[in-house]
Amino acid sequence: MAIEFTKYHGLGNDFILIDNRAGSTPLLTPEQAVKLCDRHFGIGADGVIFALPGAKDTDYTMRIFNSDGSEPEMCGNGIRCLAGFLADLEGMSRTKDRYRIHTLAGVMTPQLMEDGQVRVDMGLPRLLAGEIPTTLAAADAKVINQPLEVAGQSWDVTCVSMGNPHCITFVDDVAAIPLEAIGPLFENHLVFPQRTNTEFIEVVSRDYVKMRVWERGAGITLACGTGACAALVAGVLTGKCDRNATVELPGGPLEIEWSEIDQRIYMTGPADRVFTGKI
Numbered sequence: 001m002a003i004e005f006t007k008y009h010g011l012g013n014d015f016i017l018i019d020n021r022a023g024s025t026p027l028l029t030p031e032q033a034v035k036l037c038d039r040h041f042g043i044g045a046d047g048v049i050f051a052l053p054g055a056k057d058t059d060y061t062m063r064i065f066n067s068d069g070s071e072p073e074m075c076g077n078g079i080r081c082l083a084g085f086l087a088d089l090e091g092m093s094r095t096k097d098r099y100r101i102h103t104l105a106g107v108m109t110p111q112l113m114e115d116g117q118v119r120v121d122m123g124l125p126r127l128l129a130g131e132i133p134t135t136l137a138a139a140d141a142k143v144i145n146q147p148l149e150v151a152g153q154s155w156d157v158t159c160v161s162m163g164n165p166h167c168i169t170f171v172d173d174v175a176a177i178p179l180e181a182i183g184p185l186f187e188n189h190l191v192f193p194q195r196t197n198t199e200f201i202e203v204v205s206r207d208y209v210k211m212r213v214w215e216r217g218a219g220i221t222l223a224c225g226t227g228a229c230a231a232l233v234a235g236v237l238t239g240k241c242d243r244n245a246t247v248e249l250p251g252g253p254l255e256i257e258w259s260e261i262d263q264r265i266y267m268t269g270p271a272d273r274v275f276t277g278k279i
Helices: 030-037 076-093 179-187 225-237
Strands: 004-010 013-019 047-053 060-066 101-103 106-112 118-123 146-150 153-161 165-170 197-205 208-215 219-221 244-249 252-258 265-269 272-278
Touching: 004 076, 013 030, 013 076, 030 047, 030 060, 047 076, 060 076, 076 101, 076 106, 076 118, 076 225, 076 265, 076 272, 118 225, 146 179, 153 225, 165 225, 179 197, 179 208, 179 219, 197 225, 208 225, 225 244, 225 252, 225 265
Parallel strands: 013 047, 060 101, 165 197, 208 244
Antiparallel strands: 004 013, 004 272, 047 060, 101 106, 106 118, 118 265, 146 153, 153 165, 197 208, 208 219, 244 252, 252 265
């Protein structure tokens, strides 16, 4: 059976999008997703995203398999791409510019903006060690500037969950970080029982930071939406950033806001269609 797909990317973080609205089970297995994500023998992507029917009071459900076959709770760049994909699927029948999407991290609300950007209500950041999860502190305590030994070096880390776990550390020169070597050591460190995404942040000014990321289940990627959100939260918690900032990733910038009014995180960035095909 042929399956149609559309390739999207959000700042170079790329995904294979599949219309799965006719059933509640992904049309591909994690093993098949791994093959499709292979950049030499497959389509090439950081993950495969399925648009499934909504649950409860949501419009749609999002499921995603990483390039290693694991299933993350959420993906910030991915949900922007999903919003663009859904708008394409609905075509002329589309009656709204905002979707309520059910994810394993809760309900997310992307909004299609007139300038082509997608703004996503990413919900409330979770700050307690037990929510992340990590054993770096007691379950009911926050992890802010805690030392962590990795690769024979002590790193001050701050941990945040955006529905998926993030470990953020601030560095003087983000370009100098040997990401391929130390990223896996952070991801699989024993203090993170569900592994972790890791963000390395260089603060240029209070409203502008540079970021490189090692993603759990995908490795080095050009952008990570939930990571950019977590990085801003960590910047505010450590007194390094304002509540509104541009997060510059290798693939381009994201605008992140941690609202003082409702304490929710808002992420704004692009979602670009690349091509369509059949597998």
